[in-house]
Amino acid sequence: MDLVDLNRRAVDRCVELVAGVDAAALERPTPCAGWTLGDLLAHMIAQHRGFAAAADGNGRDRAAWEVRPLGPDPAVDYEAAARGVQASFGADGVLDRECWLPEFSEDSPFPGRMALTFHLVDYVVHGWDVAASLGVEADFAADLVAAAQRIAEQVPTGSVREEPGAAFGPALPAEPTASPMDALLLHLGRNPSWPKVG
Template identity: 50%
Template sequence: MHINDLLAQHRAVIRASVEVVARVRTDDLGRPTPCAEWTLAELLAHMTAQHRGFAAAARGNGSDLAAWEVRPLGASPVADYTDAAVDLLAAFASPAPEFELPEFQPVSTFPAAQAISFHLIDYVVHAWDVARSLGLDYVLPAGVADLALRIALLVPDGDNRLAPDSPFAPALTAADEADPLARILTALGRSPEWSRHGQAVRK
């Protein structure tokens, strides 16, 4: 895939995440999420920090650990997330040929297309995480499903996913009739049936 096509699908994923996060209210921040042991506030702080870190990497400054620092939520977490997403998309418009991603070990330097793929699949999953925490449905942006599923299926499975800092749990088995989003989620250790105390989907 040409990097411009990848970037177009990545933009769609990030914009979809902004739309979901825009639904968050202050009294939602303590909600549980599909990310084990993270509240919605902690998830948003992580998502915002990752945007800042990947933006720095796209500008050739990914080795600066301060760029990846997870900061406490400010008074306007939705606005902070949106600002970080806008900055990220600006940085990705002309990305460096290689990204330094210090959180990845033992290899931390990746070609731009591979690093962008990492970020894309992370935000497919995290946008779903936010939606489910709020009791909302989440629909993949148009045209993204095939690429996102291919990326998800390339993520290595195994004992490494049992590590405390692993971004994904061990893969689950998808139902035979599962749609692409459900297959993505199960490949990355999420149950498509997750809900907060069985809460009904909020429209």
């Protein structure tokens, strides 16, 4: 897999989705329990900045991961953060660097390739979250969903998913006929029928 290109395209699609967010939409609920769309965007911007810092060798600085209040034009702020992380992950040799991701582990760094897989899965899923909140289709390309699904299959299940602050909720059962996107969401604790089903 060309992880850099896949991640770039996932982020591009998220930028397109966030471009449809106006001030009135910021209070909409999202599939992320307890988060409005404004909360979700603030988190996504912070994660882009944090992952960019990690790829640049500055991931141990907790300030890089700080969630900040949204500015007057969240879509513009979001695109700036998105372009920043694309540039950082597009740098030569980034896949072989050590990346510190303090929200995942304070004890040791991750290979750049692994950090990039975390980011890719996160933004396919969070892109779906944004789309669901807005009532539109996420429309990620099939190869992006397939790549995210293969990576997500490595995410541990069990009690770790029930701990406070867990990145994903407990896995939900998937029918054999589930679409690849639905199967990905269910494995990571999202209900594809949200908000019709809690």
